[in-house]
Amino acid sequence: MCTRPNRTISREGRGYHFRVTERARKPLSRKLSAIAESATLKVDAKAKALKAQGKPVISYAAGEPDFATPPFIVDAAAEALHDPKNFRYSPAAGLPELRQAIAAKTLRDSGLGVDPAQVVVTNGGKQAVYQAFQAVVNPGDEVLLPAPYWTTYPEAIALADGTPVEVFAGADQDYKVTVEQLEAARTARTTALVFVSPSNPTGSVYTRDETRAIGQWALEHGIWVITDEIYQNLVYDGVQAVSIVEAVPEVADQTILVNGVAKTYAMTGWRLGWMVGPRDAITLAANLQSHLSSNVNNIAQRAAVAALNGPQDEAEGFRQAFDRRRKLIVAELSKIDGMTVPTPGARSTCTRTCGAARPAMGRADADDVARAGRPHPGRGRGGRGAGRGVRPERLPAPVVRAGRRPAARGRAAAAATLRVTDGMPRTGRRAVPERAERGQR
Numbered sequence: 001m002c003t004r005p006n007r008t009i010s011r012e013g014r015g016y017h018f019r020v021t022e023r024a025r026k027p028l029s030r031k032l033s034a035i036a037e038s039a040t041l042k043v044d045a046k047a048k049a050l051k052a053q054g055k056p057v058i059s060y061a062a063g064e065p066d067f068a069t070p071p072f073i074v075d076a077a078a079e080a081l082h083d084p085k086n087f088r089y090s091p092a093a094g095l096p097e098l099r100q101a102i103a104a105k106t107l108r109d110s111g112l113g114v115d116p117a118q119v120v121v122t123n124g125g126k127q128a129v130y131q132a133f134q135a136v137v138n139p140g141d142e143v144l145l146p147a148p149y150w151t152t153y154p155e156a157i158a159l160a161d162g163t164p165v166e167v168f169a170g171a172d173q174d175y176k177v178t179v180e181q182l183e184a185a186r187t188a189r190t191t192a193l194v195f196v197s198p199s200n201p202t203g204s205v206y207t208r209d210e211t212r213a214i215g216q217w218a219l220e221h222g223i224w225v226i227t228d229e230i231y232q233n234l235v236y237d238g239v240q241a242v243s244i245v246e247a248v249p250e251v252a253d254q255t256i257l258v259n260g261v262a263k264t265y266a267m268t269g270w271r272l273g274w275m276v277g278p279r280d281a282i283t284l285a286a287n288l289q290s291h292l293s294s295n296v297n298n299i300a301q302r303a304a305v306a307a308l309n310g311p312q313d314e315a316e317g318f319r320q321a322f323d324r325r326r327k328l329i330v331a332e333l334s335k336i337d338g339m340t341v342p343t344p345g346a347r348s349t350c351t352r353t354c355g356a357a358r359p360a361m362g363r364a365d366a367d368d369v370a371r372a373g374r375p376h377p378g379r380g381r382g383g384r385g386a387g388r389g390v391r392p393e394r395l396p397a398p399v400v401r402a403g404r405r406p407a408a409r410g411r412a413a414a415a416a417t418l419r420v421t422d423g424m425p426r427t428g429r430r431a432v433p434e435r436a437e438r439g440q441r
Ligand SMILES: Cc1ncc(COP(=O)(O)O)c(C=O)c1O
Pocket: 062, 063, 123, 124, 125, 126, 127, 150, 196, 199, 200, 228, 230, 259, 260, 261, 262, 268, 271, 272, 273
């Protein structure tokens, strides 16, 4: 250690305090200095702070279910807390039981049979995204990034010394890129494609044929596919999100699947995700993780085993609640004069805006959350046309307060109905039952 001791911790408050100085000091990392803070988390934190001050803010920032994690999952974690084996380091790539459960889930939902050794459990899907690019990108490589996109991707690509190359798909093409567009953007340096279906932020879901065409194109050119499937269970109106490895099985050899429990099971704060892929790529990622963060918290891993192996009806209840909100918010937003609301129909993911208007993406300033009565331009780091930001006050009252009005008539009654029929637990304040009682359930 060559760091000088921090002498600020003197009881009298005396001593040296760190100061930002350029004096006689080498510059900070250029790579990290170029990375922007997560705009989503920044706006989300701002919204939560305003809420804490009693301001009427509904945050459309983070894709965060507002339900409590299902009790049987919480119970599994509570039980794990009492088992000393969870107090120790465990394998960096994940608990064997969880890797097994993830392999089973991957077969169930993505149609890909994998060995548990092809799974790395990560601190949320976000770490899996980071590690996936680290595993396949070399300095100067280009990564094709369909836009609008989730703000983390370009930064994670840059952290791997790659260059994100945006491929824009607007409303006229249902926010889905075509093979022709990808081919036009491909160069000799193209190493990987980011494929997200259902997409955040657009909610678009590629059809089986579209997915197959893109998978075959990637296969033909030996291009890696980083497919983020974190929203795969949040689809509506009978639509199925077909995994690219199901549509084109051979592309699995050059695909890394990213997923996690955050959205489906209302577990954003537990920080549990994973990556699945070919052994060589997964070994690189696991080695990286063994130096970076080691194993994910064992308690969260035990909870994830319960989530994946347990009954899925509560997760299905969440999905249905999102669907009701989706329909309500689209219907209400459509009533605003001059506002175009793409009908998300069967395509919308709905943990965030239910497929309707959303605040500007990307580098939108967190203060936008607090700005009064002005729509955002809708252009940010998330690419062109990421959305037209609308402050809650500009939305019809039922949408603004969806499910929160104590009394309502007419249009507002729809919102009240939402609240009543939603019936979802939000506080999670629930006594953990005694062991015996838990055993009986
Ligand atoms: C598309 C997408 N992928 C991955 C993540 C990461 O989720 P987490 O790190 O919470 O598991 C998010 C979170 O918002 C997301 O929107």
